[in-house]
Amino acid sequence: MSAxxxxxxxxxxxxxxxxxxxxxxxxxSDDSELVLRMPVWSPxxxxxxxxxxxxxxxxxxxxxxxxxxxxxxxxxxxxxxxxHVDQVRVTYQVYAHDLTVRTNxxxxxxxxxxxxxxxxxxxxxxxxxxxxxxTPPEGWEIFCGLAPAEGSKTYFEVADFDELFDTPVELxxxxxxxxxxxxxxxxxxxxxxxxxDVDALKKHxxxxxxVNAKMFGEIPYERYVFINHLVDGGFGGLEHRHSSVNMFDAxxxxxxxxxxxxxxxxxxxxxxxxxxxxxxxxxxxxxxxxEALGPFDYQNENYTHxxxxxxxxTSYYDTYNLMGTGLLSPAAYIELLEKRVLELSQxxxxxxxxxxxxxxxxxxxxxxxxxxxxxxTVSYYLKGELVSWVLDLWIRTxxxxxxxxxxxxxxxxxxxxxxxxEGYPRGAFEAAVGEIxxxxxxxxxxxxxxxxxxxxxxxxxxxVGLRLKPVHDERGGAxxxxxxxxxxxxxxxxxxxxxxxxxxxxxxxxxVLVAIDRWEVAERDPDELLIDYEEGDVVDVHVLRRGRLxxxxxxxxxxxxxxxxxxxxxxxxQKARELRKGWLGVETW
Numbered sequence: 001m002s003a004x005x006x007x008x009x010x011x012x013x014x015x016x017x018x019x020x021x022x023x024x025x026x027x028x029s030d031d032s033e034l035v036l037r038m039p040v041w042s043p044x045x046x047x048x049x050x051x052x053x054x055x056x057x058x059x060x061x062x063x064x065x066x067x068x069x070x071x072x073x074x075x076x077x078x079x080x081x082x083x084h085v086d087q088v089r090v091t092y093q094v095y096a097h098d099l100t101v102r103t104n105x106x107x108x109x110x111x112x113x114x115x116x117x118x119x120x121x122x123x124x125x126x127x128x129x130x131x132x133x134x135t136p137p138e139g140w141e142i143f144c145g146l147a148p149a150e151g152s153k154t155y156f157e158v159a160d161f162d163e164l165f166d167t168p169v170e171l172x173x174x175x176x177x178x179x180x181x182x183x184x185x186x187x188x189x190x191x192x193x194x195x196x197d198v199d200a201l202k203k204h205x206x207x208x209x210x211v212n213a214k215m216f217g218e219i220p221y222e223r224y225v226f227i228n229h230l231v232d233g234g235f236g237g238l239e240h241r242h243s244s245v246n247m248f249d250a251x252x253x254x255x256x257x258x259x260x261x262x263x264x265x266x267x268x269x270x271x272x273x274x275x276x277x278x279x280x281x282x283x284x285x286x287x288x289x290x291e292a293l294g295p296f297d298y299q300n301e302n303y304t305h306x307x308x309x310x311x312x313x314t315s316y317y318d319t320y321n322l323m324g325t326g327l328l329s330p331a332a333y334i335e336l337l338e339k340r341v342l343e344l345s346q347x348x349x350x351x352x353x354x355x356x357x358x359x360x361x362x363x364x365x366x367x368x369x370x371x372x373x374x375x376x377t378v379s380y381y382l383k384g385e386l387v388s389w390v391l392d393l394w395i396r397t398x399x400x401x402x403x404x405x406x407x408x409x410x411x412x413x414x415x416x417x418x419x420x421x422e423g424y425p426r427g428a429f430e431a432a433v434g435e436i437x438x439x440x441x442x443x444x445x446x447x448x449x450x451x452x453x454x455x456x457x458x459x460x461x462x463x464v465g466l467r468l469k470p471v472h473d474e475r476g477g478a479x480x481x482x483x484x485x486x487x488x489x490x491x492x493x494x495x496x497x498x499x500x501x502x503x504x505x506x507x508x509x510x511x512v513l514v515a516i517d518r519w520e521v522a523e524r525d526p527d528e529l530l531i532d533y534e535e536g537d538v539v540d541v542h543v544l545r546r547g548r549l550x551x552x553x554x555x556x557x558x559x560x561x562x563x564x565x566x567x568x569x570x571x572x573x574q575k576a577r578e579l580r581k582g583w584l585g586v587e588t589w
Contacts, residue, residue, distance in 0.1 A: 001127075002131065002157075003128070003129040003130050003131040003158075003190070004025070004125075004128050004129065005023070005024065005026070005122070005125070005128050005129070005130045006024040006026075006027045006029050006130070006131040006132075006133070006515070007021065007022070007023050007024075007027055007119055007130055007132050007133070007164075008021070008022040008023075008133040008134075008135065009113070009118065009119075009132070009134050009135070010023055010094070010134070010135035010136075011106055011111045011135075011136070011171065012137070012357070012528070013108055014106050014110075014137060015107070015108050015110050016110060017092045017095055017096050017097040017105075017106045017107065018094070018095060018106070018127075019093065019094040019096050019104065019106060019111070019113055019118055020091070020093055020333075021091065021094060021118060021119065021120075022075060022089065022090070022091050023036075023089070023090045023091075023092070023119070023120060024087060024088070024089050024090075024373055025087060025088045025090070025122050025367060026086070026087045027086070027087075028082050028085055028086050028087055028088060029048050029086045029216055029283075031082055031175035032081070033079055033080065033081060033082060033083075033162070034079070034080045034082045034088055034123075035073065035077055035078070035079050035080075035119070035123040036077070036078045036090065036120040036123070037076055037077045037078075037117045037121055037122075037123055037299060038051050038055060038076040038077075038120050039118060039121075039178070039299070040050040040052070040075075040076055040298065040299055040300075040418045041075075041116075041118070041298070041301075042114055042116050042117065042319070043116070043165070043293065043294070043296055043302075043521075044102075044238050044239050044240075044281070044285070044305070045101075045102045045238060046302075046307070046362040046363050046367060046406060047362075047363060047367035047368070048301065048363065049102065049103070049117070050075065050241040051076070051094075051103075051116070051117040051118075052076035052077070052098070053075075054094050054095040054098075054104070054117075054154075055094055056089070056092065056093050056094075056095065056564055057077060057092055057093045057573035058070070058089050058090070058091075058546060059090070059092070059234035060080045060088055060089070060513065061088070061089045061090075061091075062085050062087070062088065062089075063085075063086070063087050067140075067241070068080050068081055068082065068085065068088065068267065068317075069081045070387065072236050075581075076299065077123075077239075078095075078120075079276075080369060083097050090120070092118075092120075092454045093113075093115065094113070094118050095114075096111070096113060096118075098500065099229070099231065099234075099237065100247070101229070101236050101237060101238040101245040101246070101247050102114065102238055103117055103119070103256070103532060104117050104118060104343060104432070107234065109172065109173065109191070110140075110166070110170065110172035110191045111136070111140075111169075111170075111171040111172065112169070112170050112171070112172060112191070112227070112229070112245075113168070113169055114165075114167075114168045114169075114264065114503060115165055115167045115168070115169065116164075116165035116280075116298070117579060119161075119164060119165070121161045121165075121298070124467070126160060126161045126162065126174055126295070126524050127160050127161075128160065128161070128471050129157070129158065129159060129160060130157075130158040130160070130161070131156075131158075131397075132146070132155070132156040132157075132164065133154060133155055134154050134156070134169060136171040136172075136183075136483065137153060137172055139221070139485075140172050141171070141172070141173065141174070141175055141187045141201070142154065142167070142169065142170075142171055142198070142247065143168040143170040143171070143172075143174070143186055143187065143225055143227060143526030144156075144168065144170070144179070144225060144243065145167060145168075145177070145221075145223065145224065145225045145240060145241070145242025145243035146158065146163075146167055146242070147222065147223055149457055149543045151477075154207040160295065161173070161279060162295060163241070163298075165240075165298065166240050166241045166286075166450045167240065167242075168245050169226060170189060170191065170227045170242060172191055173192055174189050174190060174191050175189075175198070176188060176189035176190065177198065177201075178203055179202065179205070179206050181209045181210055181213060181219060182213065182219050182435075183480060184219045184224070185223050185224075186206070186207055186209060186220065186223070186225070186226070187224075187225045187226070188203075188222075188225075188226045188228070188356040189225065189226065189227055189228065189576045190200065190228045190230055190448050191228070191229050191230065192230035192231050192250050193227060193230075193250060194250035194251065194252075194253065195250070195253050196230060197253055197256040198252045200253075200256035200257070200268075200316075201256075203329060204256075204272060204325075205226065205272075205275060206256065206328075207325040208272060208275055208276045208279060208321070208322070208325060208329065209224075209279060209498070210325075211276075211321045211322075211325050212276065212279055212282075212283065212321060212326045213281050213586075214323065215283075215409075215410075216409070216410065216526075217405055217410070217411055220282065220283065220287055220329050221241065221242050221282060222242075223242060224242055224279075225243040225244075226243070226244055226246065226275065226279075226388070227243060227244065227245045227246070228246045228247075228248065228298070229245070229246070229247045229248075229401075230248055230249070230250040230366060231247060231248075231249075231250055232249065232250055232435065233249055234248055234249055234395070235247060235248060235249065235270075235274070236248040237275075237278040237382075238278070239278045239279075239282065239285060239392070240282075240286065240352065241282065241286045241287075242473070244278035244279060244282075244556070246271075246274050246275055246276075246278060248270075248271050248274060249267065252267040252268065252270070253265075253267065253268050253271070254266065254267045254268055255268055256268050258327070260324075261329055261331065261332075261567050262326070262329035262332075263328065263329050263331075264327060264328070264330045265310040266507060268323070269327070269328060269332075269539065273318045273319055273322055274318075274325060276314065276317075276318040276319075276321055276322050277314055277318035279441055280314050280317055280318055280321070281314060283304070283413065283433070284309045284310065284313065284314055284317075284413075285407060286420075287313070287413065287425070287551055288412050288413040288416060288417045288424075289310070289416075289417075289423045290304045290306040290309070290310065290417050290423050290424060290426070291422065291423030291424060291425050291426075292304035292423065293423060294309070294423060297329040297524040302362045303357060303578075304426075304539045305356040305357075305360050305426060306356075306359060306426070306429060307358075307359035307360075307362055307380050307384075308355035308356065308358065308359050308384035308387070308449060309382040309384070309388075309429050310359075310382015310387075310397045311380055311381045311384055312355070312380055312381060312382075312383065312385050313384065313385075313388045313409070314389070315381050315382075315384060315385035315400070315482060316385045316388035316389055316405075317388075317406075318386075319333060319336055319385075320333070323585070324585075328589040329589070330463065330584050330585060331589040332428060333584075334566050334584075334589055337386075337389065337566065338563060338564045338565060338566055339555070339563075340382060340385060340386055340484055341386065341457075341468065341564045342352070342496065342564050343382060343562060344362055344382055344383055344386055344495075345372050345561065345564075346560065347379070347382075347383075348374065348379040348497055348498040348499060349373070349374055349375050349376050349377045349378045349379050349498075350383060350454075351452050351454070352375070352376060352377070352452060353377040353450045353486060354447070354449065354451055354452050354485045355378070355380055355383055355384060355387060355450075355540065356449055356450050358377050358378050358379070358380045358383075359380050359384040361377065362380070365377045366379065366380070368467055368505065371494065371495050371496070371509035371510075372495075373495075374483070374495050374497065375495075375496075375497065375498035380582055386407060386455065387448050387449065387455070389459075390455060390457075390460040391433070391444065391462070392404055392406075392583070393407035393442075393446060393461070393464055393579075393583065394437070394460055395408070395433065395436060395464040396438045396464070396579055396582060397409070397464070398437040398438060398439040398585055399436075399437055399438065400410055400575075401578060401579050403436050403583045404439065404583075407436045408432045408433050408436050410422055410435060410474075411432050411435070412428065412429065412432050416428070422427075430442075430445050430449075450544070461566075462569070462574075462576075463567060463576060463579060464576055464579045464583060465569045465572025465573070465576035465577055465579070465580050466566055466567065466568060466572075466580065467566075467567050468564055468566055468567075468570060469564070469565045469567055470563065470564055471561055471563050471565055472559065472561055472562055472563055473531075473559060473562045475531050476531070476534065477529045477530055477531040477532070477533065477534075477559055478498065478527075478533040478534055478535055478537055478556035478557065478558065478559065479500070479501070479526075479556065479557050479558065479559040479560070480501050480502045480507070480516075480526055480527070480529050480530070480541065480554055480556065480557075481495060481497040481500020481501055481502050481503070481506060482495065482496050482500070482526070483495035483496075483497070483498070483555050484513065484525065484526060485522035486524075487523075487587075489522055490512050490513075490522070490523060491521045491522065491523055491524065491525075491526065492499075492510070492511070492512055492513075493508065493509055493510065493512075493513065493543075495513040496508065496509060499556050500557055501555055501556055502554065504554070504555070505541065505552040505553060505554040506552055507541070507543065507552060507554075508545060510543075510545070511543040511544065511545050512535075512543060512544040513526060513542075513543055514539065514541055514542040514543060514544055514549065516529055516530065516540075516541050516542075517533075517539040517541075518540070518542060526558055527531070530556060533556055534556070535556060535557055535558040536556065537555070537556045538553060538554070538555050538556070539551055539553070539556060540552070540554075541553075541554055549585055566589075568580075568588050
């Protein structure tokens, strides 16, 4: 053992869902007390998750095995009396039965843990090197982004706690495959019974790595591991410096070969976008990053106004770059953009909460959605993606097609990560847009990032010869402006949209719709029930609320667009057609 800290992690009895942790801390001769702290959140997932709540059987010993006194200081901190002691051995268990990409899950089929949700750190010693030993159950392998020490499969030399906490670990007897891109080894491991087509993945996953590497001009890591959890109905991902964890529906691999239109199955395409998104983060957030996102304070919220760039820009490129691999046709890409525009239009909160504030408030809003979320905020993923799209078009227009949003990322990557390995300060992204475009982006940022203006689609689409057309149901109809769901032959209100008839009449989330204008609702969509009504019609709506029947009188509203359509303008100039081809790769689709 060469490092001042050693950590051993093992799972001797997976059926108990317990992870056993032993930690040795050396070089204590000048200290009278040692404070160990458990992180409260995972970088990349902006919510205080209180990992200490899963810690049990904490104990501390000196090098001779004698117990040392300790006390709990707060929810995530233990103080140990180390007077006259030069090293300490600490043991504890972590209960692990929370199956998400951010937490820990252990059962008889596998063990998955994030080191940030498993390991404590000595106060004031985040920069210490660590000897990490992982002991898997017999017959199980270790899958993680760390390179094992020479001659060992279970021992890892870790530079510091930031590297340790950025390391997820998967243990199990899992299938996997390896591939290389530009000589760099990658591993793709899968846990779960699924209908995944491994041969297709072997062809497609390397293409995602190649397109992201081409954009930034390098592969910045020495090895990379895709950890994939394939579970019923699952979806989500979390980025890491040398790996990613991706959760996806076990039965979601619907069509893995390109059809005659050059498209994959919608579900399988979503999986590839997820992989592309998290791998893109190896560049954008794990290396190129706002200054608040590393080094981290693991005990408190780490605030930034730039999550819209971190996640929105990445969401833009996870699909745009997928198109660049040839695995997504331009026509399918346009259709996805149309769906995103429709989704954004259904969020009243877009007119209330700016992208900057949605980024800043992620800790209390994005990861804690409720029935009012749609009215009070906007997703920095969703709106961030669409704003990134029009910003890309704006830069292309200002530079006559010579530069693009990708050039902004490359500039920041070169100047902040490559030159100094430091996060960029607030305002640097905007400044880089100005330098790349040769134009002043202040109004753009004031309106769409610091402000809550509706996106002026025509302003950005007309220069590339496009228009965005809202398309309404040709049958007409009316709406109560509520999000509802069919549950057990009933229609339950999940969200009431701000400013609509439902809100004005006092409709509440949780209400069961019984009848509208004396027509039984049952499990039917209320807007379909109102297809023969018109905006301004007044109807009585009967609802069950906490077991009692209520009658609400509503003045119906016009439904929103059924969908949006991106159209090529017949009057587009030659320059507009060239700009469009430079962005999309084709003039039309």
